[in-house]
Amino acid sequence: MSTNDSVLVLKVGGALMQCEMGMARLMETAAKMLSQGQKVVLVHGGGYLVDEQLQVNGMETVKLDGLRVTPAEQMPIVVGALAGTSNKILQAAAVKAGVVAVGMSLADGNLVDARIKDERLGLVGEVSPKDGAYINFVLAQGWMPIVSSIAVSATGDLLNVNADEAATVLAKLVGGKLVLLSDVSGVLDGKGQLIPQLNREQIQQLVKQGVIEKGMKVKVEAALDVAEQMGQPVQVASWRDAAQLAALARGENIGTQIQP
Numbered sequence: 705m706s707t708n709d710s711v712l713v714l715k716v717g718g719a720l721m722q723c724e725m726g727m728a729r730l731m732e733t734a735a736k737m738l739s740q741g742q743k744v745v746l747v748h749g750g751g752y753l754v755d756e757q758l759q760v761n762g763m764e765t766v767k768l769d770g771l772r773v774t775p776a777e778q779m780p781i782v783v784g785a786l787a788g789t790s791n792k793i794l795q796a797a798a799v800k801a802g803v804v805a806v807g808m809s810l811a812d813g814n815l816v817d818a819r820i821k822d823e824r825l826g827l828v829g830e831v832s833p834k835d836g837a838y839i840n841f842v843l844a845q846g847w848m849p850i851v852s853s854i855a856v857s858a859t860g861d862l863l864n865v866n867a868d869e870a871a872t873v874l875a876k877l878v879g880g881k882l883v884l885l886s887d888v889s890g891v892l893d894g895k896g897q898l899i900p901q902l903n904r905e906q907i908q909q910l911v912k913q914g915v916i917e918k919g920m921k922v923k924v925e926a927a928l929d930v931a932e933q934m935g936q937p938v939q940v941a942s943w944r945d946a947a948q949l950a951a952l953a954r955g956e957n958i959g960t961q962i963q964p
């Protein structure tokens with residue numbers, strides 16, 4: 705697959721939407737990159753907001769290996785929190801920073817193929833890249849797509865896709881460089897120290913030891929899939945860290961490099 709260095713696919717975790725300052729800093733970084741001609745796709749999660757909304761509605765959060773078990777009765781809440789509230793909160797922050805943002809989901813413009821991932825997870829989707837025309841059109845205007853991880857299957861079911869997996873598929877679709885920004889500075893070792901680089905073997909070892917778990921396990925496995933398929937490192941870093949964002953804007957590597 706060809707790689708176009710001028711597209712950066714940035715994924716942000718849901719905790720960002722609870723931090724005004726974090727959103728402002730991220731959008732200022734995006735505005736700077738866009739003004740330099742860098743194309744940016746922003747993919748977002750919103751797991752925290754989904755948890756909160758489920759609780760308010762008297763429903764339970766159940767996760768299997770970092771993925772939300774999504775029964776049909778929870779779907780309206782999941783879609784509202786991700787494709788609605790989270791997407792629009794980020795769009796508002798983008799507009800405030802002077803970025804022209806186009807809010808969308810994986811269901812728009814034939815971007816992906818989506819199917820049920822595993823019956824045990826309910827309406828959780830697995831996606832693969834399909835047609836880049838829509839997102840490439842948006843990018844060609846100098847606009848920033850802000851993409852939620854809600855997809856629709858060929859049979860018309862709404863599906864909940866893990867946002868790290870959504871970001872990997874969009875990175876493959878646009879041939880972009882992938883950076884996964886979470887609330888931790890990167891992948892941490894058993895002592896809480898940042899690990900600068902990881903390959904498949906090291907990841908398997910750390911997962912086995914229980915050092916990499918839950919959401920970070922999903923993230924690192926998604927990153928490894930892209931790194932191996934595209935033959936380029938994927939970065940796992942933090943949106944909280946102003947120095948990392950500044951380095952990102954300068955085109956430097958930040959956080960943990962997941963190596964092909």
Ligand SMILES: Nc1ncnc2c1ncn2[C@@H]1O[C@H](COP(=O)(O)OP(=O)(O)O)[C@@H](O)[C@H]1O
Nearest residue numbers: 717718886887888890891892915916917919920
């Ligand atoms: N080895 C690890 N290094 C860093 N974080 C880890 C590790 N293992 C588990 N985690 C957890 O993974 C979380 C990040 O994954 P997740 O919550 O899915 O992030 P996001 O919502 O930002 O995508 C961290 O906040 C941390 O609690």
Ligand SMILES: CC(=O)N[C@@H](CCC(=O)OP(=O)(O)O)C(=O)O
Nearest residue numbers: 717718749750751771772866867
């Ligand atoms: C299937 C699945 O787990 N979907 C995720 C989608 C949101 C997400 O991934 O949010 P973060 O990036 O904030 O974790 C969920 O429902 O929480």
